Amino acid sequence: MDAWRGNPGSLLGLAGLAPAEIERLLDRAEAWLDAWRRGAVSPVLAGRSVALWFAEPSTRTRVSFEQAAALLGARPIVISERGSSLEKGETLADTAATLEAAGVDAIVVRHGASGAPEQIARAVRVPVLNAGDGTHEHPTQGLLDVLTIRQSFGRVAGLRVAIVGDVLHSRVARSTTWALAALGASVVLVGPPTLVPTELARALPAEVCHDLRAGLEGADVVMALRLQKERMVAAYLPSEAEYRARWGITAERLGWAKPGAVFLHPGPSNRGVEVETDVHDGPRSRVRDQVRNGVAVRMAALERALSGEEAARWRS
Amino acid sequence: MALLIRGGRLIDPATGRDGRFDVLVEGGRVAAVAPDLSGRLPAEGDGVEVFDARGLVVTPGLIDVHTHLRVPGQAHKETLATGTAAAAAGGFTQVCTLPNTHPVIDSPWLVEAVLARAREDAVVRVHVVGALTKGQEGRELAPLDAMARAGAVAFSDDGRPVADAGVLRRAMEYARAIGLPILDHAEDPGLTGRGVMHEGPVSLALGLPGIPAASEVVAVQRDVTLAAFTGARLHVMHLSTAGAVEAVRRAKEAGAPVTAEVTPHHLALTVAEVERLRYDASTKVNPPLRDESDRQALVQGLRDGVIDLIATDHAPHSGDEKALPYVDAPFGISGLETAFALAYGALVESGALTLPELVRRMTAEPARALGLPGGSLREGDPADIAVFDVDAEWIVDPAAFRSKGKNTPLAGRRVRGRCVATFVAGRRVWGERP
Ligand SMILES: [Zn+2]
Numbered sequence: 001m002d003a004w005r006g007n008p009g010s011l012l013g014l015a016g017l018a019p020a021e022i023e024r025l026l027d028r029a030e031a032w033l034d035a036w037r038r039g040a041v042s043p044v045l046a047g048r049s050v051a052l053w054f055a056e057p058s059t060r061t062r063v064s065f066e067q068a069a070a071l072l073g074a075r076p077i078v079i080s081e082r083g084s085s086l087e088k089g090e091t092l093a094d095t096a097a098t099l100e101a102a103g104v105d106a107i108v109v110r111h112g113a114s115g116a117p118e119q120i121a122r123a124v125r126v127p128v129l130n131a132g133d134g135t136h137e138h139p140t141q142g143l144l145d146v147l148t149i150r151q152s153f154g155r156v157a158g159l160r161v162a163i164v165g166d167v168l169h170s171r172v173a174r175s176t177t178w179a180l181a182a183l184g185a186s187v188v189l190v191g192p193p194t195l196v197p198t199e200l201a202r203a204l205p206a207e208v209c210h211d212l213r214a215g216l217e218g219a220d221v222v223m224a225l226r227l228q229k230e231r232m233v234a235a236y237l238p239s240e241a242e243y244r245a246r247w248g249i250t251a252e253r254l255g256w257a258k259p260g261a262v263f264l265h266p267g268p269s270n271r272g273v274e275v276e277t278d279v280h281d282g283p284r285s286r287v288r289d290q291v292r293n294g295v296a297v298r299m300a301a302l303e304r305a306l307s308g309e310e311a312a313r314w315r316s
Numbered sequence: 317m318a319l320l321i322r323g324g325r326l327i328d329p330a331t332g333r334d335g336r337f338d339v340l341v342e343g344g345r346v347a348a349v350a351p352d353l354s355g356r357l358p359a360e361g362d363g364v365e366v367f368d369a370r371g372l373v374v375t376p377g378l379i380d381v382h383t384h385l386r387v388p389g390q391a392h393k394e395t396l397a398t399g400t401a402a403a404a405a406g407g408f409t410q411v412c413t414l415p416n417t418h419p420v421i422d423s424p425w426l427v428e429a430v431l432a433r434a435r436e437d438a439v440v441r442v443h444v445v446g447a448l449t450k451g452q453e454g455r456e457l458a459p460l461d462a463m464a465r466a467g468a469v470a471f472s473d474d475g476r477p478v479a480d481a482g483v484l485r486r487a488m489e490y491a492r493a494i495g496l497p498i499l500d501h502a503e504d505p506g507l508t509g510r511g512v513m514h515e516g517p518v519s520l521a522l523g524l525p526g527i528p529a530a531s532e533v534v535a536v537q538r539d540v541t542l543a544a545f546t547g548a549r550l551h552v553m554h555l556s557t558a559g560a561v562e563a564v565r566r567a568k569e570a571g572a573p574v575t576a577e578v579t580p581h582h583l584a585l586t587v588a589e590v591e592r593l594r595y596d597a598s599t600k601v602n603p604p605l606r607d608e609s610d611r612q613a614l615v616q617g618l619r620d621g622v623i624d625l626i627a628t629d630h631a632p633h634s635g636d637e638k639a640l641p642y643v644d645a646p647f648g649i650s651g652l653e654t655a656f657a658l659a660y661g662a663l664v665e666s667g668a669l670t671l672p673e674l675v676r677r678m679t680a681e682p683a684r685a686l687g688l689p690g691g692s693l694r695e696g697d698p699a700d701i702a703v704f705d706v707d708a709e710w711i712v713d714p715a716a717f718r719s720k721g722k723n724t725p726l727a728g729r730r731v732r733g734r735c736v737a738t739f740v741a742g743r744r745v746w747g748e749r750p
Contacts (some may be wrong), residue, residue: 115595
């Protein structure tokens with residue numbers, strides 16, 4: 001599927017994004033991380049404003065984007081779910097056009113409906129950055145996962161990554177899988193057939209495995225996904241306890257992966273359900289790196305969208 | 317005022333006529349059909365309209381057993397005037413309007429009210445399908461007998477299929493006594509869940525909740541089983557899956573009183589169209605556009621006669637509604653004005669069906685399935701006539717639709733086969749004067 005990429009500078013998804021483009025975003029994120037550590041971030045986006053349109057609440061992602069924008073000198077304008085004009089029956093396109101008319105230079109959008117950022121991007125000329133849409137994609141989260149993996153191993157190509165859990169409903173798993181596959185990693189999606197449908201292997205560049213041990217074997221990276229309580233109510237699973245017993249990542253089970261394998265989790269985590277605390281906080285965990293990398297990746301994404309020089313390069 | 321339609325290729329499957337015929341209309345009825353009626357042509361000035369149909373195809377007016385005219389209560393989507401104008405533009409002279417409206421058509425007064433309004437506002441013949449259960453809630457039976465006496469031609473809980481098989485059984489038993497068919501929207505609500513498109517690789521990649529093929533297959537199997545059990549006449553609407561075609565095939569072989577329909581969009585389009593247009597809700601339709609193997613099974617089912625007829629499921633919506641996110645937008649394609657061309661392309665141009673067979677599936681068969689008058693051009697029949705230019709290529713432009721519903725995934729698509737004139741009771745309701 002060849003994704004529509006949106007206006008120049010947009011980041012709607014990682015499906016169909018060229019490997020070189022992904023690498024470049026990761027490289028820029030790495031450079032910003034380095035500058036940030038040294039306290040030497042230049043405010044390349046000074047005077048620009050970024051709408052952070054969060055039609056679905058998410059403190060983590062919003063804070064990360066806000067921080068990224070602020071570090072680069074751009075002014076974040078937060079439009080929260082509550083009080084947004086969507087509730088008054090305005091369409092996505094109307095609200096987006098209003099933001100554009102008000103002079104924002106980019107729109108970061110988080111929405112509960114898959115495809116909403118694409119629909120918004122078709123309605124405006126400013127770049128649109130997808131901060132998570134329904135069960136479709138969450139490209140900056142995918143990039144930060146890949147960046148974390150690249151930092152851990154110094155490369156991505158040739159690695160084997162097991163993503164364990166509710167892949168069906170995970171926009172993170174989709175984005176991460178697209179990016180990993182583009183960079184030459186192999187991905188195996190692991191979990192019960194209700195949450196990891198066999199047909200996923202025809203939808204994403206990944207294998208599907210319904211046996212945890214087999215799925216973890218040979219993995220360099222184990223990434224657990226958040227399990228939501230609604231899945232029990234909707235009969236995807238009998239109980240959290242059953243999930244934990246069969247699919248939860250414990251220290252012992254992490255040992256089924258390669259020696260030296262690392263653990264990732266997009267957060268927020270249900271400790272004692274999809275992952276045990278000793279794994280989540282253990283020596284192989286890269287969860288904290290993920291959060292820090294999230295800011296850097298969003299700096300790279302905003303820079304790509306907005307910085308005149310950068311944007312011109314991306315546009316050429 | 318007499319009308320002579322001259323020199324066209326008359327295709328009237330009900331009489332087996334296919335050839336060059338003149339059709340003379342007097343008093344709103346077919347007065348004569350013969351290869352050359354120029355001798356019977358009344359003198360000029362006696363109020364004779366002559367329609368030169370040379371190079372054109374003349375058929376009985378098309379009949380759509382599955383139209384959403386949105387009356388009562390949804391005038392922002394469609395009205396009797398716009399909906400029947402769209403029907404006329406598509407070559408239809410009779411449409412059956414479905415009861416999933418606001419309020420639901422579940423009383424004799426509402427049936428009468430819609431029919432009365434149709435006499436005022438409609439340019440083609442309108443039949444009313446009453447609800448099967450009160451409020452289409454699937455619990456209590458609607459007053460089926462009273463609605464039948466008020467003029468309802470069939471019953472349906474379209475859009476909200478009866479979930480409780482026990483209720484459906486009793487509804488069938490009762491409808492059987494009344495002698496009218498049930499139009500069946502075959503879908504298992506539990507399997508559909510919150511699904512919005514065909515479940516498969518495309519839905520998984522787009523992150524849109526899927527409707528599995530099994531949702532339809534399970535329901536068709538249940539419903540044809542109950543039809544055989546109760547003896548009720550069951551017409552299964554808008555088949556979309558190979559499995560459902562197979563279930564209808566087996567039911568018919570076993571002698572169940574079942575007929576079935578397929579829409580032009582399910583014959584012509586697949587989930588590939590959803591993939592191409594991505595989150596554009598113009599492809600959002602229920603049942604959803606399926607796989608190519610399903611599409612081929614539908615074409616084959618039509619060829620075999622397992623599927624009796626073509627119906628549009630014309631479902632107009634406002635642009636604002638269709639501009640919502642895909643998961644929130646309503647289901648439906650505005651189909652009356654593209655039906656013939658879409659079916660012509662998918663069936664006749666592809667070589668699957670002959671033109672006379674296609675005409676039969678849009679005229680005589682729908683009349684037979686619902687026990688409606690018309691669908692034929694025998695001498696004495698009402699002069700409901702459509703004239704097509706099957707060679708005309710045109711580009712679908714929703715802005716030019718007569719329907720209020722501009723919702724179609726076909727915008728910009730080049731199609732072939734266009735209705736150039738439509739007559740109801742000999743009166744022209746569509747087309748330029750010659
Ligand atoms: Zn229906």
